[in-house]
Amino acid sequence: MADPIIQRLEAIIAERRNASPDSSYVAKLTARGRSRIAQKIGEEGVETVIAAMRDDGPGVISESADLVFHLLVLFADMGLSWDQVTAELDAREGTSGIAEKASRPKE
Numbered sequence: 389m390a391d392p393i394i395q396r397l398e399a400i401i402a403e404r405r406n407a408s409p410d411s412s413y414v415a416k417l418t419a420r421g422r423s424r425i426a427q428k429i430g431e432e433g434v435e436t437v438i439a440a441m442r443d444d445g446p447g448v449i450s451e452s453a454d455l456v457f458h459l460l461v462l463f464a465d466m467g468l469s470w471d472q473v474t475a476e477l478d479a480r481e482g483t484s485g486i487a488e489k490a491s492r493p494k495e
């Protein structure tokens with residue numbers, strides 16, 4: 389089960405998708421289409437990287453919140469949920485990243 393703020397945000401985003409783009413950022417971004425939502429995730433990821441390179445801890449937290457929020461907007465657009473991400477992490481628990489990479493088929 390997702391953290392309570394993630395659950396509330398998923399519900400808010402589902403509702404705000406149908407609001408007026410004049411009064412809702414979620415509705416405005418959704419109306420611009422999937423590619424724009426995905427582009428925002430790239431932008432927020434880059435802003436997180438920039439904050440990290442500046443050793444700006446509060447900046448990394450703030451940009452990470454933007455990143456998670458925009459991921460949730462994308463998930464809503466694609467019918468996905470945060471619980472699916474945590475299920476994927478659960479499934480990976482205990483598998484070393486080094487071992488997993490070594491087990492991939494050779495290209």
Ligand SMILES: N=c1c2ncn([C@@H]3O[C@H](COP(=O)(O)OP(=O)(O)OP(=O)(O)O)[C@@H](O)[C@H]3O)c2ncn1[C@@H]1O[C@H](COP(=O)(O)O)[C@@H](O)[C@H]1O
Pocket residue numbers: 397400404411412413414415428431453454457
């Ligand atoms: N958590 C957030 C949240 N985080 C970030 N943002 C917005 O995301 C945008 C990202 O900022 P940027 O400067 O990168 O982008 P921008 O220049 O404003 O936008 P673009 O024109 O570039 O797309 C800003 O407008 C932020 O205000 C958010 N907007 C909304 N929420 C949540 O979503 C709820 C519903 O919001 P509305 O849909 O606006 O009612 C709110 O009550 C909040 O709980």
